[in-house]
Amino acid sequence: MKKLFTIVALAAALLFTGCKKTSDFNKYLIEDYEYVQSQFEKREVVFYEAQITLNGSPVELGKKAQPASVKEVFQAEDTVIFVNRDFSTSEMKVEVVPGYWLEDVVVDPYDVCDYNDALKSLLNAEGVEVPDAVFVTLRKPLGPVVFDNAFYIFGSTKTNFVAVDAKTLEIKNFDTVEGHLKTEVEE
Secondary structure: OHHHHHHHHHHHHHHHHOOOOOOHHHHHHHHHHHHHHHHOOOOOEEEEEEEEEEOOOHHHHHHHOOEEEEEEEEEEOOEEEEEEEEOOOOOEEEEEEEOOOOOOOOEOHHHOOOHHHHHHHHHHOOOOOOOOOOEEEEEOOOOOOOOOOOEEEEEEOOOEEEEEEOOOOOEEEEEOOOOOEEOOOOO
């Protein structure tokens, strides 16, 4: 029954966002979210962010730069739930901590495009320096600007954090010196 619910949820996400969900990361994110909901069923569960560790840098591996592990952050009222997932074994470890996660904005895990589509968008963008990083964070950025969508933040270059909008797949550069969003690639 749970598998049927997951399939229906993934199909609904595809229908509403226009993004396919094929990567292991996105499948595990939905699975982990539903698991946390089942463990805290009498409380509202929200998802804040995922910190993805890749098997190598997109600069080195291109489209083969895939998630090797992930740490996800969920909140159920006065409890923070960390889910750590190893992609090579599918092993999931859950850590439950009393308290509040105050460093983020809620992200709807059903309303984000697939990791593979975000990576492809980044690698195919003209004039964009691809960060040589092995970490990607899915979250809504904090700061003076309010964002409607979450971003896959692929790391930083010398002057920018390079991110892919997790709904529109547009490339965004966050200026690390000035602290503002650059909407166009600047030379």
